[in-house]
Amino acid sequence: MSAAQDPVAVPARRISVRPARGRFTTALKLLLTSPPTLFATLVVAGVVVLALFDELIAPTGYNEVDVQQRLLPPGQGHWFGTDDLGRDVLSRVVLGAAVSLQVGAVAVGFSLLVGVTAGLLAGYYGRWLDTVLMRLMDVLFAFPAILLAIAVIAILGPGTTNAMIAIGITYTPVFARVTRAAVLGVKESVFVRASRSVGVSDARMLLRHVLPNAAPPIIVQTSVSLAFAVLAEAALSFVGLGTQPPAPSWGRMLSEGRSYLEDAWWMAVFPGLAIVLLVLAFNLLGDGLRDVLDPQQRSALEAARAKPRRRRRAGVGA
Amino acid sequence: MTALALRRALQSVVVLLGVSVVVFALVHLVDGDPVRLALGTRFDQETYEALRERAGLDQPLVVQYLQWISSAVTGDLGVSFRSGEPVTALILERLPATLSLAGASILVALLIAVPLGTASALRPRSVVDAAGTVLSQIGISVPEFWMGIMLILLFAGTLGWFPAGGYVPLSEDPLQWARSLVLPAVTTGLVSGSVLTRFTRSSVLEALGAEHVRTARAKGLGARAVLNWHVLRNALLPLVTVTGVQLAYLLSGVVVVEIVFAWPGLGQLALQAVQARDYPVLQGAVLLFAFVFLLVNLVVDLLYSKLDPRISA
Amino acid sequence: MSEPVLVVEDLRVQLDTPRGNARIVNGLSYSVAPGETVAVVGESGSGKSVSVMALLGLLPKRARVTGSARFRGRDLLTMRERELRAVRGDGVGMVFQDPMTSLNPVLTIGRQLTEGLLAHRKVSGKREARERAAQLLADVGLPDPRGALDRFPHELSGGMRQRVVIATALAGDPALLIADEATTALDVTVQAQILDLVARLQDEHRTGVVWITHDLGVVAGVADRVLVMYGGRCVEDGTVDDVFERPAHPYTQGLLGSLPQLHDGGAGGSRELVAIGGTPPPPTDLPPGCVFWPRCPVRGDERCATEQPPLTPVGPRDGAGAGSSAVPHRAATFYDAARGAGEVGS
Numbered sequence A: 001m002s003a004a005q006d007p008v009a010v011p012a013r014r015i016s017v018r019p020a021r022g023r024f025t026t027a028l029k030l031l032l033t034s035p036p037t038l039f040a041t042l043v044v045a046g047v048v049v050l051a052l053f054d055e056l057i058a059p060t061g062y063n064e065v066d067v068q069q070r071l072l073p074p075g076q077g078h079w080f081g082t083d084d085l086g087r088d089v090l091s092r093v094v095l096g097a098a099v100s101l102q103v104g105a106v107a108v109g110f111s112l113l114v115g116v117t118a119g120l121l122a123g124y125y126g127r128w129l130d131t132v133l134m135r136l137m138d139v140l141f142a143f144p145a146i147l148l149a150i151a152v153i154a155i156l157g158p159g160t161t162n163a164m165i166a167i168g169i170t171y172t173p174v175f176a177r178v179t180r181a182a183v184l185g186v187k188e189s190v191f192v193r194a195s196r197s198v199g200v201s202d203a204r205m206l207l208r209h210v211l212p213n214a215a216p217p218i219i220v221q222t223s224v225s226l227a228f229a230v231l232a233e234a235a236l237s238f239v240g241l242g243t244q245p246p247a248p249s250w251g252r253m254l255s256e257g258r259s260y261l262e263d264a265w266w267m268a269v270f271p272g273l274a275i276v277l278l279v280l281a282f283n284l285l286g287d288g289l290r291d292v293l294d295p296q297q298r299s300a301l302e303a304a305r306a307k308p309r310r311r312r313r314a315g316v317g318a
Numbered sequence B: 001m002t003a004l005a006l007r008r009a010l011q012s013v014v015v016l017l018g019v020s021v022v023v024f025a026l027v028h029l030v031d032g033d034p035v036r037l038a039l040g041t042r043f044d045q046e047t048y049e050a051l052r053e054r055a056g057l058d059q060p061l062v063v064q065y066l067q068w069i070s071s072a073v074t075g076d077l078g079v080s081f082r083s084g085e086p087v088t089a090l091i092l093e094r095l096p097a098t099l100s101l102a103g104a105s106i107l108v109a110l111l112i113a114v115p116l117g118t119a120s121a122l123r124p125r126s127v128v129d130a131a132g133t134v135l136s137q138i139g140i141s142v143p144e145f146w147m148g149i150m151l152i153l154l155f156a157g158t159l160g161w162f163p164a165g166g167y168v169p170l171s172e173d174p175l176q177w178a179r180s181l182v183l184p185a186v187t188t189g190l191v192s193g194s195v196l197t198r199f200t201r202s203s204v205l206e207a208l209g210a211e212h213v214r215t216a217r218a219k220g221l222g223a224r225a226v227l228n229w230h231v232l233r234n235a236l237l238p239l240v241t242v243t244g245v246q247l248a249y250l251l252s253g254v255v256v257v258e259i260v261f262a263w264p265g266l267g268q269l270a271l272q273a274v275q276a277r278d279y280p281v282l283q284g285a286v287l288l289f290a291f292v293f294l295l296v297n298l299v300v301d302l303l304y305s306k307l308d309p310r311i312s313a
Numbered sequence C: 001m002s003e004p005v006l007v008v009e010d011l012r013v014q015l016d017t018p019r020g021n022a023r024i025v026n027g028l029s030y031s032v033a034p035g036e037t038v039a040v041v042g043e044s045g046s047g048k049s050v051s052v053m054a055l056l057g058l059l060p061k062r063a064r065v066t067g068s069a070r071f072r073g074r075d076l077l078t079m080r081e082r083e084l085r086a087v088r089g090d091g092v093g094m095v096f097q098d099p100m101t102s103l104n105p106v107l108t109i110g111r112q113l114t115e116g117l118l119a120h121r122k123v124s125g126k127r128e129a130r131e132r133a134a135q136l137l138a139d140v141g142l143p144d145p146r147g148a149l150d151r152f153p154h155e156l157s158g159g160m161r162q163r164v165v166i167a168t169a170l171a172g173d174p175a176l177l178i179a180d181e182a183t184t185a186l187d188v189t190v191q192a193q194i195l196d197l198v199a200r201l202q203d204e205h206r207t208g209v210v211w212i213t214h215d216l217g218v219v220a221g222v223a224d225r226v227l228v229m230y231g232g233r234c235v236e237d238g239t240v241d242d243v244f245e246r247p248a249h250p251y252t253q254g255l256l257g258s259l260p261q262l263h264d265g266g267a268g269g270s271r272e273l274v275a276i277g278g279t280p281p282p283p284t285d286l287p288p289g290c291v292f293w294p295r296c297p298v299r300g301d302e303r304c305a306t307e308q309p310p311l312t313p314v315g316p317r318d319g320a321g322a323g324s325s326a327v328p329h330r331a332a333t334f335y336d337a338a339r340g341a342g343e344v345g346s
Helices: A002-015 A020-032 A035-052 A089-125 A127-141 A145-156 A160-170 A172-187 A190-197 A202-238 A250-258 A266-293 A295-305 A307-317 B002-028 B034-039 B045-055 B061-073 B087-122 B127-141 B144-158 B174-208 B211-218 B223-235 B237-260 B266-276 B279-307 C048-055 C081-087 C109-119 C126-139 C158-170 C188-205 C216-222 C240-245 C250-257
Strands: C006-017 C020-032 C037-041 C064-071 C092-095 C176-180 C208-213 C225-230 C233-239 C311-313 C330-332
Touching (some): A020 A035, A020 A266, A035 A089, A035 A266, A089 A127, A089 A172, A089 A202, A089 A250, A089 A266, A127 B002, A145 A202, A145 B002, A145 B237, A145 B279, A160 A172, A160 A202, A172 A202, A190 A202, A202 A250, A202 A266, A202 B144, A250 A266, A250 B144, A266 B127, A266 B144, B002 B279, B087 B127, B087 B223, B087 B279, B127 B174, B144 B174, B144 B237, B211 B223, B211 C158, B237 B266, B237 B279, B266 B279, C006 C048, C020 C048, C020 C233, C037 C048, C037 C216, C048 C208, C109 C126, C109 C158, C126 C158, C158 C188, C216 C240, C225 C250, C233 C240
Parallel strands (some): C037 C208, C037 C225, C092 C176, C176 C208
Antiparallel strands (some): C006 C064, C225 C233, C233 C330, C311 C330
C-alpha cells in the first residue's frame, strides 16, 4: 500500500502544495517573531497554567462566603476586592479561567469534529451529499449565533455542559464552510488526482492528503472560534443560561456585579477584563496564524523573512 | 439582474423553510409535554386540554408542522402559553425597540469605521493608524454586555448624562427616545465598528494602491477628488456587503445588550420565553430573527450588484 | 530647431528602503523638442518608469528627487503640489501601461474623461465637457464615441480601453505626452494601431513625446531619438539610426545583438529584449564604476571597474561625415566598443 502511494505523493507535492511538516516549522518560527502573536501566546499559556493549577494559585476557594467581608474594595488581602457574599473576586476570576477554557475547548472541539467532517465529505464527494450538508449548514448559519445557542439551551436546560453543546452547534457551520472551500482547492491538485488514479482509498486520501493541505485555514478558524466561544459562554452565563451558581464563571460574575455597580465596580470590572484579555489573545493568535499559514496573505511576510529558506527547500526537493 | 434576484430570493426561502423545520423540531424534541412544562405544577385538566388543543398538540407532528408553517405564512404564529396573546402581536409590539437599536448601532459603527479606517489607511504606521489598530483589535474582543456595563458605570453612574436603561417609544417623546438609545447603540456600535474599521482600513489601502488612482492624479485632479471618487468610491463598495453581514451579526449582540439595558425588544422577549418555557413565543421570535437575517443578506446582495457595475452583467 | 518642451538635467531619485538607500535614477539628462519622440529603453528595474513619474511628482513622498526638469522653462521638480496639479493632465499628459487597471472600474468612461476637463476649467460646464469628451473619443478612433461615454471600462476591449486612456491623456491638449509602456499589454495589431494614432496626433499638435518601453520594435517604429537606461543611468543616447546601427556601449550591443533582423520586424514587430547573462545590480548596492561592469562581456578598459565612464561622443559612422546629424551620439564608455565590434563578436 505505502509502496504504491509514496512515489506518487512525492513528485506531486513538489508540483502543487508545499510539504506540510516543513511549512509548520517555518510557520512556528515566523509566528514567534511577531510581538502581538508572542504576547497572545504568552497570555494563552498563562491562562492555561491558571486553569491547570487554579486551586494552588487562587488565594481562596471559589465559594468561601464571608458576609462580614462583603463588598470590600480592592486592597490588601483582596487585590480584586470581594463580592456581595464576601468571596474573594481574584480567586473567583482565577477559578473561572478553567470554566472558560473548558467550555471553549470542548465547544470548539465539537464544532471542529462535526464541521470539518461535514466539510470534508461535502467538498470531496460533492453532488447530492454536498448539497444536503451545505444547505443544512446554511440553515444553522441563518440563526444569529447567540439566539441559536439560547434556543438549544431552552430545550436542553441551562448548565455548563449544555452551553458547550449549544455553542458547539452554533459554530459548526463556519468550520464546514472553511473546510469545504479548502478541500475544493486541494481536490483538483495534481497529487490528489494522481493518488486517486493509482487507487488510494478514499479514507486514506482524505486523512493523509486532503486534510493536511486543507489544515491552515482550519487552524486559523480554530483560534478565532475559541475567542467566539469564550465570548458566547460568558454571554450565556450572563443571561443565566450557562454555568450555574455558585460555580465561578466570568459571565455569571458580571451579571452578579451588575446589581452592585454603584457600590462595587470591581465585581464587574475584573471578570470583564479577564474575558477581554483571553478573547484578545485568541484573536491575535488567529491573526498571527493567518499571516503565517495562509499562503495568500503570507507572501509579503515570507518574502521579507524567509525567502532564502524557500529557495533552498525547492532545490532539495528537485 | 431580475433572474439573479429571483434565484437569490428563492434560495433564501428554501433556507428559511429549513430554519422553520429546525425551530419546530427543537421545540418538539423537548423531553416531555411543553404545555405541562409551561403550566408548571398546578393546573386544572380543563385549562390543560384547552391549551393543548389550541396549540394543536393532539395532532401528529407533521400535521402540526404544516399547520404551524401555513399559518405562519399568513402572519399567525400561534398564541403565547403564558399570556394567551397572539405571538405576532407580542413580536410586533417589541419590534420597534429592536429595530431602533439595530439601526442606531449600525449608524454608530459606520460613523466610527469609515473615518477611522480611512484615516488609518491614508497614513499607515502613523499614530492614528496604530491607535486605530489597537482599539479595533480590543473592540473586537470585548463582550457587548461588559462594554454596556462599563458605559453605564461611566455615563449613567458617574457622569449621569444618559439613562442606564429603559426605552422610550419614538412616538411618545423623540428627545427621550434618542437619549435612551445612546448608550445601548454605542455599546453594540463600538463592537461592530471595530470589525468594520479593520475592513475599511484594508479596503482603502488596497484601493490606494490601484493603478487607476495614479491615472487620476496624472490627470491633475485635486487630492480630495482623487480620494472621494477614485479611492473611497471603490473601497467602500465592498463595505456595503460587510455592513450587511455585520448588521446580521449585530442582531445576535442585541439580544444580550437588551438584557443589560432593560430594553424591551425581541431579544428580551426571546429570553423571557426561554425562562417561561413559552415555546410558541420562542419559536416565533427565533423564526423572525432568522427571517430578518436572511432578508438583510438578500437585500445587501442585490444592492451590491446594483452598485457595482461589474456585476450587473 | 525650436525651443525644447522638456529639458531634464541630472535627474536623481533615491528611496530609503529597509535594505538601505536605493539609488534608482542616477543623473539622467535629456531634452524633448516639440513634435519629437524620445524613446527611453531598458530592462524592468532600470529606473525608466520612476524617472518619468518623478517628473510629475507621482512618486511616494519619501522618494528624494533632485536635479531639474524644466517644462516650458519652469522647473517641475521645485513646483508646489498646486502648480504641479495644474501641469498634470493639462500641459503634460500621461498614459500608463495596463489599460485593464489604469481606468477606474466603477466610474463611466464619460465621467473619467470629463473630470480632468472640469478640473482644469477647459470647459464651461458638464454639457460642454461631454461634447469635448465625445470629440476626444472620436479623435482616438473609438466607434460610437457618444455611446461609449456612458459605458464602464469592463464593457470595452483592451485596445479600446487604451484608446480611452490616451484620450484622457490628450484631453488637455498637452505639449508633452509621456507614455509608460503604453502598448506593452496589447496584442501586436492593436499596438500598431495605437502607435499610428499617437504619431498622427503628434503631427497634428506638435506634441513632444517621451516613450518608455522595453520593446525595441516599438522604438524603431516611433522614436526619433533613443536613450538606453541601465541601473538608473543613461549608458547611450543618439538618433535611432545611429544607436541601432552602431551601438557603442557593450550593454546596447548586448540588447541589439539579441535582436537579429530588427528592421524586418517593422514598426509593429514586437520583439522583446532577451536578457544578457546575469541580473542588474540592486539599486541599494550599485558598483562604484560602470553599472554594467559586473555583467560586461567586453571589459575593454580597467577603469570601468572603478570609475564611472562619462557620456562621450561616438566616432562617425562609416560612410557618414561627422556631425551629419544635429543630435550627437554618445555612450558611457572609456573606449569605442563600436570600432572593435567585430572582435567582440556582438
